[in-house]
Amino acid sequence: MANEQQQIRGQRMAATFKAALPIMLGYIVLGLPAGILCHTAGMSVLQTFLLTACMYSGAGQYMVPNMLLAGSPVGAVMASVALVNTRQMLYASSLAPFFKGVGKGLSTLFAGTVTDESFGVNLFHLEVGNWTPWQATGVNLFSFATWVASVTAGAVIGSSVSIPTAIASFAMTSIFICLLASQRFNASKAVAGLAAAAGVIACKLLGVGGVAIFAGAVFGIVVGMLMPLRNSTDQHQGDAAASPRKGDER
Amino acid sequence: MAWSTFWIIAAVCAGSIFAFRTVPLLLLANRELPQGLARALDFVPVCAFAALVTNDLFNPVTFAAGIWPAVMPLIAALAVVAVAVKTKSLALCIVVGVGVYALLMLVL
Secondary structure: OOOHHHHHHHHHHHHHHHHHHHHHHHHHHHHHHHHHHHHOOOOHHHHHHHHHHHHHOOOHHHHHHHHOOOOOHHHHHHHHHHHOOOOHHHHHHHHHHHHHOOOOOHHHHHOOOOOOHHHHHHHHHHHHOOOOOOHHHEEEEEEHHHHHHHHHHHHHHHHOOOOOOOHHHHHHHHHHHHHHHHOOOOOOOOHHHHHHHHHHHHHHHOOHHHHHHHHHHHHHHHHHHHOOOOOHHHHHHHHHHHHHHHHHOO | OOOHHHHHHHHHHHHHHHHHHHHHHHOOOOOOOHHHHHHEEEEEHHHHHHHHHHHHHHHHEEEEEEEHHHHHHHHHHHHHHHHHHHOHHHHHHHHHHHHHHHHHHHOO
C-alpha cells in the first residue's frame, strides 16, 4: 500500500517535471541575457539574485536594468514594472476555481509563482483533469528555480559573453504561440482573441505600450462578453476541438 | 548600485507583483463565481496569449526600420504555428521558433 502510494507520488513528480521542462528550457535561454543586462546596469551578482527571487518577472527583469541604463527615475521604473504585471490578476482569477478548498498556504505559494508560461501549461493540465494543486505548484517552482538560477548565472558571466536578446526572447514568443494554438476555440473566443490583438496594436501605436498586454486582453474579454451567448454552433465546435486534446499527453 | 536604491525598487516591484498574483486567487477561490464573471474568465487564456503574441510580434519601431525587420518575426511565428498545430509540443515550438528566427536574422 505504502509502496503503491510512493509509486504514484513518483509518477506525479515525473509528470510535473515533464510539464515544466519546456518552460525551464525557455527560462534558461531568456534568463542568461537578463542577468548579463543587470550586470551591465551596475547591479552586483547578489542584487541580481535578490531582485529575480523577489519579483520573479521576466518583463520586469529586463525593464529594471534597461530603464536604469536609460536614466529613468526610480519611480518610473517601479510604475512601469507594476503596470506591465497587471495582467497577473487575470491569471490568478482564472485559476481560482481550481483552488477551491485548497489551503491558504499552498494557494498563496502557487499564486505567488504563476507566470504567463506556467499559467498556460497548468491550465491545460487542470482542464484535462488528474492534475493536483501540488503538481501545479510544482510546475511553478521548477520554473521559478530555473529562472532564478539562469538570471544569476547571467550576472556571474557578466559581459564576457553576449547573447542576442531578440533571438532569446523569441523562445517566449514561441511558447505563447504554442499555448494560443492549443486553446479550444469557438466563434466568440476567436473574435475575442482578435480584439485582444487589435487592442495591443492600438495601445502600442498610442504610445502606451506598458499597459498593452493587460489593456488588450481586457478589451478582448469585453468584446467576447458582448458576443451572443453560446449558440449551438459554438458549443459544437468547442466540443469537436476539445475531444482530441483529452487523450493528448504532452 | 546603491543598496538603498536597490531595496526600494526590489520591494515595490516585488510587492505589487505579489499582490497582483495572489489577491484575486485568494479572494475568488472559495466562493461561487457569478455566471458573468465565470464567462469572462473563460476568455482569459485566449485573450492573454493573443495579447502576448501580438505584443511580441508587433513593434512600431521595427516597422519604422523597414518591411523586412517587421515581417521576419511573422515568418518565424508562422513556422511555430505549423509545429504547434501539428505536434502541440512546447519544446519543439521553442526549438523551431528560435531556430528559424536566428536563421532569418543571421542569414539575411
